Amino acid sequence: xxVPEKLRAFLNKENRFFISTHINPEGDALGSSIALSMAMxxxxxxxxxxxxxxxxxxxxxLPGHERFRNSTFNLQPxxxxxxxxxxxxxxxxxLEDIKFxxxxxxxHHETEKGFGDxxxxxxxxxxxxxxxxxxxxxxxxxLTKDIATNLYAAIAIDTGTFRYNNTTPDVLxxxxxxxxxxxxxxxxxxxxxxxxxxxxxxLLIKALNTLxxxxxxxxxxxxxxxxRETGAGPEDTENFSNFPRMMKSIRVSALFREIExxxxxxxxxxxxxxxxxxxxxLFDGGGHRNAAGYKVKAxxxxxxxxxxxxxxx
Amino acid sequence: xxVPEKLRAFLNKENRFFISTHINPEGDALGSSIALSMAMxxxxxxxxxxxxxxxxxxxxxLPGHERFRNSTFNLQPxxxxxxxxxxxxxxxxxLEDIKFxxxxxxxHHETEKGFGDxxxxxxxxxxxxxxxxxxxxxxxxxLTKDIATNLYAAIAIDTGTFRYNNTTPDVLxxxxxxxxxxxxxxxxxxxxxxxxxxxxxxLLIKALNTLxxxxxxxxxxxxxxxxRETGAGPEDTENFSNFPRMMKSIRVSALFREIExxxxxxxxxxxxxxxxxxxxxLFDGGGHRNAAGYKVKAxxxxxxxxxxxxxxx
Numbered sequence: 001x002x003v004p005e006k007l008r009a010f011l012n013k014e015n016r017f018f019i020s021t022h023i024n025p026e027g028d029a030l031g032s033s034i035a036l037s038m039a040m041x042x043x044x045x046x047x048x049x050x051x052x053x054x055x056x057x058x059x060x061x062l063p064g065h066e067r068f069r070n071s072t073f074n075l076q077p078x079x080x081x082x083x084x085x086x087x088x089x090x091x092x093x094x095l096e097d098i099k100f101x102x103x104x105x106x107x108h109h110e111t112e113k114g115f116g117d118x119x120x121x122x123x124x125x126x127x128x129x130x131x132x133x134x135x136x137x138x139x140x141x142x143l144t145k146d147i148a149t150n151l152y153a154a155i156a157i158d159t160g161t162f163r164y165n166n167t168t169p170d171v172l173x174x175x176x177x178x179x180x181x182x183x184x185x186x187x188x189x190x191x192x193x194x195x196x197x198x199x200x201x202x203l204l205i206k207a208l209n210t211l212x213x214x215x216x217x218x219x220x221x222x223x224x225x226x227x228r229e230t231g232a233g234p235e236d237t238e239n240f241s242n243f244p245r246m247m248k249s250i251r252v253s254a255l256f257r258e259i260e261x262x263x264x265x266x267x268x269x270x271x272x273x274x275x276x277x278x279x280x281x282l283f284d285g286g287g288h289r290n291a292a293g294y295k296v297k298a299x300x301x302x303x304x305x306x307x308x309x310x311x312x313x
Numbered sequence: 314x315x316v317p318e319k320l321r322a323f324l325n326k327e328n329r330f331f332i333s334t335h336i337n338p339e340g341d342a343l344g345s346s347i348a349l350s351m352a353m354x355x356x357x358x359x360x361x362x363x364x365x366x367x368x369x370x371x372x373x374x375l376p377g378h379e380r381f382r383n384s385t386f387n388l389q390p391x392x393x394x395x396x397x398x399x400x401x402x403x404x405x406x407x408l409e410d411i412k413f414x415x416x417x418x419x420x421h422h423e424t425e426k427g428f429g430d431x432x433x434x435x436x437x438x439x440x441x442x443x444x445x446x447x448x449x450x451x452x453x454x455x456l457t458k459d460i461a462t463n464l465y466a467a468i469a470i471d472t473g474t475f476r477y478n479n480t481t482p483d484v485l486x487x488x489x490x491x492x493x494x495x496x497x498x499x500x501x502x503x504x505x506x507x508x509x510x511x512x513x514x515x516l517l518i519k520a521l522n523t524l525x526x527x528x529x530x531x532x533x534x535x536x537x538x539x540x541r542e543t544g545a546g547p548e549d550t551e552n553f554s555n556f557p558r559m560m561k562s563i564r565v566s567a568l569f570r571e572i573e574x575x576x577x578x579x580x581x582x583x584x585x586x587x588x589x590x591x592x593x594x595l596f597d598g599g600g601h602r603n604a605a606g607y608k609v610k611a612x613x614x615x616x617x618x619x620x621x622x623x624x625x626x
Binding site: 160161162163164165167168169170171172173175176177179180184185186187189190193194195196197198200201207208209211213244245246247248249271 | 467473474477478480481483484485486488489490492493497498499500502506507508509510511513514522523524526559561562571584614
């Protein structure tokens, strides 16, 4: 992976950077942003890290997460150069109303909008974190333990900690360098995977108890009543739809989450070649091949049947 | 990691190897044995791969798993040199009654018995698979896709696919080389983690429904009645005790598995510094710091209380 010369020159020459990422940020967005901020400040630059949404509590183990500000109040963003990470559209970052003198985009999603004076977009990169790693190397900046931890977490979350197909030799070599620089794989994995609240775990058990299997499709349900019973909330259901995938026979796993009466949010996960993005699009949703979603207004029985019927075809 | 010169010379000079590993074999034992057999045969040696127990069905995705023989009938083992992998005592392999002319031990467990004419024991190696990797490199043998797949699976299982603290830079660099040689991380992870039967998953849900949390200790139970209800068996409970560890507050997770009336097998898992091997020893069991077990004759209530009381101290 090669850092574009134009981007390198921009980062070297400019002194004030407004680093931002998408709303509902996850590990790659957060870790990449924090690491880039730390790296640039270590060579004397001024940075601000902005996210419209607050950093979810289970990412507070990331050193430097408190760099994230959720307001642009008093910041005079127009005096900064924008660096947009892990997305390529200012609207995805809640920044559509702010004018920056100059902007760079660093992202591994397919570009859609063409935004940015500099665009470094590598759809083949498994994580934005790995792109930030190469920027830091290219600029000759020292990898501190904190930077390494953030980048390791960023790469870990987008590769399922090296379990997905996007785990290339390069990913593991970068991971090796990050551990050598001080990232602790055990405590990062504990931070990523073993920080559930008891309420969340109780909610998972309730959801698993609703499991219905039809051929190779698993359907589980989370109702608002379950939130009340457990004290957990909708944000706690992240990842629930992955559990039934543990079964060999399951090709598609769906989680129906009640939003209000007869209104459901459906998360789909699939294995291998099964393309759930195509399914979600038929219900006006979207996503990736193996992870997609949509919303549907119907009673639960009808909503389930509609999905199963669509999957049959 | 350095392959001892004596071992290298032995592997080069001899022509007939009886490769064996411990009973109840898991991924490291299996993958290491198969990979070493394939490697030695690729340079014209004769090998036999022996395991007293059959290869569990969920490891049948390993290419070459059918090399394992469960009987020494007609083999004339005494005409072979023994290579004992992932254990260091012939008794652990069910081989105590067979006399080999010469034997080598390759293991990453602490040695106890001093068995073997050649002993290469590296307690710091995260997996025997990584030692076999270095043997193959040292002998100048080509890493085929099948060899790489077996070694990758071996290393993956003993590092939680790079999630445990034993994930060193070296482990990831070896992983990178194995992917470059053809190992497919996505399908290996699917083989390791997504091949549960529906019965096993149903049993997990039943076990989770019994969950009781006392301070930072989680206790779940599997009864014989649950086996009858789900069609799953004791071997399906492997890994169940890890699930409650997902909760941040949990330091110790225990699974009580009913063997017969008022007779329980207890699996303990802990996080960080909590040493469950010490706890298990008090009940005449044993294990490692974060994973141990014991058996207890008592009714369930008494057995649970005894554990909780011991943990308090």
